[in-house]
Amino acid sequence: RKEVEQDPGPFNVPEGATVAFNCTYSNSASQSFFWYRQDCRKEPKLLMSVYSSGNEDGRFTAQLNRASQYISLLIRDSKLSDSATYLCVVNTNYGQNFVFGPGTRLSVLP
């Protein structure tokens, strides 16, 4: 089993739609969780951290369920500019490196 798994995608949604991405991780000792965004042929950039209590940043909501080892990202009112690959990232070696999931590609269509 891979350390971090994500919905295979791609997701093609119309503008204004709500879309949710799911991510699971295998290491129960994982400490920190993040969502990164990667545009085509660009480097990954931090979108948001994921906190145990859940957190929201504008149209983006992240949730963490430690018991189920599950992370989610919800995007409301999708914009064309949201089209990108969304990478689930887990810090599995306390204080050290990140493990990236394979990513889920989102295309928001006009």
Next chain:
Amino acid sequence: EAGVAQSPRYKIIEKRQSVAFWCNPISGHATLYWYQQILGQGPKLLIQFQNNGVVDDSQLPKDRFSAERLKGVDSTLKIQPAKLEDSAVYLCASSSYDRIEGGGYTFGSGTRLTVV
């Protein structure tokens, strides 16, 4: 602040040739990472440096890949000899944290390697 600088941006080589990539991290960032990202996959850590010491190189194919970070600043990643499956984007990242709880990675724009 200036970002993470990488060069070259693109490189095409024949299999069995050697290639080197260079990274200059953000000033003051003690931790430097090299990642390999194969098309359609997430980045995979190759090696992590803390200052000029190696913290984790467990996924570095040491028979052909090597990396160094002299004086704890710039870093080079070398592949010798290259194989077709090494075709990927090589991303360098740096961080100011020892414990990366704030997601404090900054990636460079990467070097796209094509081995033919």
